[in-house]
Amino acid sequence: MTRPISLLLLLLSTTYCSAQTLCAPNEQVFFSCPVGKKVVSLCTTAQAMSYRFGTPKKIEMTYSGGAATQQFSRREAFGASNSAKVIWFTNDDVKYSLYSPARGGPILEVEKDDKTLARMECKNGWTSTVGDIDRLSPFIREVAQ
Template sequence: MMKYINGFVVLAVLWGVSINASAHTEGEGLCLPFEEVYFSCRIGEKVMSLCAVGNISPDNGYVKYRFGTAENIELEYPDESIPSRGVFSISDINLGRIGFVHVKFHRNDHDYVIFGGYSDGIYVQKSGKLVVRHGCESEDLYRLSPRAYRGIETVPPVDEIDN
């Protein structure tokens, strides 16, 4: 009897590892199979994804930012699955004839700005100073979904962030 129980435990552990390793697939970026892809792109060997579930308004469902690889999510924000109001915001940026959309969040004294439009990518600022900027590679790009506007609070541009 103990042999069967140990075998079951080993199978359960192996099955759990298998599920965990395949939870994020290439076609979905870093979004889970049940999550809607709001945005996803490859940055070098890594992927940046904005994922949502039940996000019909800023007060429903959740939105998550993930960065890393399918095997190693380096950053997931927020940690909890909570509604996006007060966590994410979205702004339309117009620079003459060029328009951008910025999806923003603040974490550990840093402002993260996912941008889409003429070009796509992310930049991170601290105290208004650029820390890093990464452009998306054109292949494997899933442009910002218009559905993000219904679930993320729209706010006016902020000079220190949306420049």
């Protein structure tokens, strides 16, 4: 009886973990978190970083960039009562930003022509995230203040 229960628990935990990221098994999870019923992920291989948004069954958007082009950028943004590291890229005049605030949970923001199209907070704040968004990467251009 313990064997079927152990197998069931293993399957449930594997399903839960894989739903937390859209990265492939051969990729490293740079950052990933659930936003509503979807997932936002930054995944890396030796050659590139990829942004993915959607569900494991249907990835709605993918964007990739290599170290030579550094299509992803990062800087620190300061507000009146908070600061955040921001990783962003622009695709077809739409800016996608992942905020990693000092206070509060991570946020995905999508903008076009300086208007916010979508703003989604990671479900359960930092407790549901995978990876380390602050780590250095050859695929991200660091922008000075």
